[in-house]
Amino acid sequence: MVKSTMQRVSRMLIRTTLAVLVVVTVVSAAFSVWLATWIPTKGKAWLEARLEERLPLDVTIGSLRYSLWRGLVLKEVSAFDETTRTLWLYAPTGSLQLGLWKSLWLRSIAFRLEADLRAPVPTHVVLGGSFHPRSQALQAAIQMSKISVKEMIPELAQRLPDQWTSGDPPWEVRDLKGLFALNNQRAVIERLQGTTFSFPWQLGGTIDALETPRPTADLFLQTRGEVSSVPARLLGAVASWQPAGTVELQLVCRGPVRDWSLVEVMAQAVIRNGAVTVPRWPNRLEQIEARLQYDHLARQLTIASLSAATQGAALSMHGTATLTSPPTVNLTASGQADLALVRSALPEGHAIQQAAGTVQASARIQGRLPDVQWQAEAKLTQASVTMQPLTDPLQHLQGTIRGSNAALTTDDLTFTYKQVPVQVRATMTEWPAAPHIDGELKAQDLTVTLLAVRRPDRLDVEAGSRLVLRGSMVDVRGEISPFETGAVDLILSGTIDPADVDHLPWVNLDQLHDWAIQGDVGFRLRAVGPRNDVTGLTLGGSLRAQGLRIRGVAVQELHLTIQQADRRLVVESSRTVVAGGLVVGEYSLNHAQQPSSFFLKADVTSIDLAQVAASVPAWQNRGVSGAASAHLTLSGEEGHGASVRGEGWINATGExxxxxxxxxxxxxxxxxxxxxxxxxxxxxxxxxxxxxxxxxxxxxxxxxxxxxxxxxxxxxxxxxxxxxxxxxxxxxxxxxxxxxxxxxxxxxxxxxxxxxxxxxxxxxxxxxxxxxxxxxxxxxxxxxxxxxxxxxxxxxxxxxxxxx
Known part of the structure; x- marks a missing residue:
């Protein structure tokens, strides 16, 4: 009984199923026939109209037909913008498969679109997903073959730098795939990912107001990779710096899709464990850690933080740069380095031979390039510097040097040179065009004041420049060439107390000390000629003194003239009164011939021997008195005693x-x-x-x-x-x-x-x-x-x- 009942039910189900299959087959066949006749004509026109309504572009489909197994087959599909005359889409072939039967119970239409694109960029695209007729929503996954920026349509390519769209290897996007959703008003990109130059990236965001003429986008892109994988042509001049390290990039784009100039682009880059080789810097910068931000609308690059290290030196920077024309910057930098490292970074031809110690520096730069305003400060601590033409190093060098567009200053720079403490105060203004120098150097009892203007070809030493040593003062003015083979034109004048020479630092004048000169000597001297060749200078000047004593001998009056020309020095005494007697004569030294030769001629008239005896300790208490006159001439080669010849006479009377x-x-x-x-x-x-x-x-x-x-x-x-x-x-x-x-x-x-x-x-x-x-x-x-x-x-x- 039960068995017969089951058989009847089975037969009923089979009949029903067969009936349904027949109906479905008939309906499908009828629907397929209808689609095959409707789609190439009315369906094609309907699809073009719907796409133009959604995309606000002129959409053209060359042909559209239906195949039971392949679905919709499209050929020569294009989307053209009449306003900008831009071909935004062109696909020679494509196919669209629809899951219509599933839509009966899923209430959505499944689809799979596959096409070969030529615009906006050549690629093969596969798009699969579902469409919800009631909500007019589209959900899909996309996959593309590689995309080459080099072959992008001009309207997109022209917005990229030339080095991105030309050269090898080309800028390509590989393994492109993702998920997105679309309705009448919005496109939502849940995830779009790919790989470019070994940089895997992911894109997400929305595109709103699709049915309006001005759709807007809000997109987010993030990527991470090694800088070394970026082609050199994309890095430009930076490629020669051999950059390395890891970069994490986050990019946000907001704004109208059709007007790139109004799109707000915000980017943030994080650099970790970076390294570069900076030109003219001797060592590679390593351990670079940075956080950078870029605002496209403001065209502003913000360096939130940047730090680096090289050979023990630590550097840091932060600030902003506005990439307008001309660019505007507001940067602050600081660092600490060994002076030996700084020396090695100086250009060739500098005077520093050795350097040691630590320098802490900071700088701030503001304004439009190249006319920026800057301020800098460098603090030296227990440094040592050896520089030409000095024979010994500057030791225990410490102090602060400050600089700006207006001036370079230091008011507390101290060091020791040959065991002598030195203090320097200096200000340089109106530089670099024509720097005005106001400086002062103090070393023991010596004070050197320099007022000068630095010209391109010379240093103009102005009035007020002087050397002061106790009671002695020498004024200096004129011109000095900075070049090694340059010339000088200096005028020196003032008063010297020879006794002060004993307090002159670094200079040993024992021979002058042996003369035991007492009294003030006034002089004026002009020197013109090569700076590094004393014998080649042209000299002219005079020495005057009254009440002088030389080794105790009274020189009531001294008047000497000094002339040098053609490497021949002549010192002439026109009127010199020594111990009441008159001394006239001349001394000449000829450097034009080698070895140098000299000539001395002197006439002494009526020197009071009693005055000499009273003045000279070796003559005192001897009772010598009287008067003496003499004449002498001497000549010979300098430094060769055997060559000296001379003659003279003496006449003295007294007791x-x-x-x-x-x-x-x-x-x-x-x-x-x-x-x-x-x-x-x-x-x-x-x-x-x-x-x-x-x-x-x-x-x-x-x-x-x-x-x-x-x-x-x-x-x-x-x-x-x-x-x-x-x-x-x-x-x-x-x-x-x-x-x-x-x-x-x-x-x-x-x-x-x-x-x-x-x-x-x-x-x-x-x-x-x-x-x-x-x-x-x-x-x-x-x-x-x-x-x-x-x-x-x-x-x-x-x-x-x-x-x-």
Whole structure:
């Protein structure tokens, strides 16, 4: 019973199913026939109208037909904008499959669209999804083959930089796929993703007001990748910097789809572990961490934060840059670096040879390029710098240097140079066109003030520039060329106290110190010529002084003129009063020939020896007095003593001249020795009262043939005739022939037994007067050696035979 019942039900179901299948088949066949006839004509026109209504574009479908197995087949589909004359869509072929039967119970139409596109960009697209007729909503997934920006329609390509749309490898989008939804008013992109240059990216957002002439978009794009995968042509000049690191990019676009200029584009980029090689910077910048933001409408790039490191140096920056024409910037940067690193980044030809220490710097730049306003500050701490032409480093260098468009200043820069503390204050204004320099350097008792204007080809030193050292002051003005082979044109004038030279830092003038000059010397000197060649300068000037003392000797008046031309220096004394006497002459040094040669000529008239003796410590308490005149000429090669030649004369009268230095050592024991030799006590007390004679200098020896020393032994006159030479090595080779008065000869204990009449009769008195004390002086100035040429006995033996 049950079995028969089940069989009847089964047969009923089979019949019903077959009936339904037949109906469906018939309906499908009928519907397919209807579609095949309706779609190519009325369906094509209906679809074109609906698309034009939705897209506000002129839509043309070349052909539209229906196939049972392929669905709708489209050919030559295009969408054209008459306003802008832009072909926004062109597909030579395409197919659309619809799931109509499922729509009966799902209340939506499933579809699958596949087409080959030529515009806006060549690609193969597959679009699948569903359409809800009641809500007019579309949901779909899309997948495309690679998209090459190089082949994009001109209307889109022209909005991109040229390097994006040309060259190899091309800018391509691969693995493009996504999900989106569409209705009458809005398109929602839930997810659209792809890969470009190894950068995977994802797009989302909405497009509203689709049925209006001005649809608007609100899109969000994000991507992440390695900078090294971006082609060099897209990076432009930055490619030579060899950038590396990871970039995360987020992009938001809001605005009208058809008017790119009104679209609001906001972008944010995060750079991690970046690195670049900056031109003229010796080391690669590494550990770059940055957060950048860009506003397209404002055309403003914001550097929220940027930091980097290189060789221990830390750098940071933040600010904004408006990318208008011209660009506007507002940037703040800071950093800390080793000076050795900064030195290596300087251009070739700089003067810094070595540098060590730390510099902390900060800067702010504001305004339109290139006329920006900037402020900067650099703080040095315990730095050391060696720079040309200095021979020693600047040590313990510390202080702050501030700069701006208006000025460069420092008011607390200190360092030590050759163990001498130095403090510098300086301001530079009106630069870089014509910088005005106002600076001051202090080193111990020395203060240097510089007022100058830096021209392109020279440094103009202005009035007010001076050197002050205790009581000395030198004013400087003129021009200095900054080039190594440049020239100078300087005028120096002022007053110098030579005693202040002992307090001049870094300069050792012991030779000048030995002269023990006291008093103020006024001078004026102009120097014109090559900066680095003193002998090549053209000099002209004068020195004047009153009440001067040189080694204690009073110089009542000093007037020297200085001239140098053609490498020949001439110093001339037109009127110099020394110890009451007049000194005139000249000194010349000729550098035009090598070795350099010199010439000295001087005339001394009536110098008061008493003044000299009172002034010179070595002469004091010697009782020297009188007057002296002299003449001398010297010539030779500089630095070659053997080449020096000269001649002159001396004439002096006074008292105690034997006490003069040099004479006291050579003649100090002469009279005592003569007195003992002749038995005349009065000779021991003899005093030289006059000196006269000529001399010449040759082969490093002073030679005289007629030097006469006049003396008094009590009331009797004595004359000493000196011939021979004194060497520059202090050796002596002199012959002294005393001429004694007749009275002194007869007073001698040796000759007193002989009467004057007898000696005169013998004709030997005159000879005895000259020969009785003749002797030779050898040895050295410090230790003279006296030796009589003829003993008194020998002299008498020569004379007595003539008597008998």
């Amino acid at each position: 105690r001249l034997a006490n003069l230095p040099l004479l006291d050592k050579v003649l100090g024991g002469l009279f005592g020795m003569l007195g003992e030799h002749l038995g005349l006590s009065s000779l021991r007390r003899a005093e030289i009262t006059s000196i006269a004679g000529q001399w010449r200098l040759s082969q490093q020896r002073f030679v005289t043939e007629d030097l006469r020393l006049g003396a008094m032994a009590g009331t009797e006159p004595i004359a000493l005739y000196v011939r021979g030479s004194v060497g520059l090595d202090k050796t002596l080779d002199l012959t002294v022939e005393p001429e004694l008065s007749e009275q002194l000869v007869l007073e001698s204990s040796t000759t007193s037994t002989l009467s004057s009449t007898v000696l005169q009769a013998m004709g030997g008195l005159e000879r005895l007067r000259r020969m009785i004390g003749r002797h030779h002086i050898g040895g050295t100035i410090d230790k003279p050696d006296y030796k009589f040429e003829v003993s008194l006995d020998q002299l008498l033996n020569q004379l007595l035979p003539q008597l008998f």
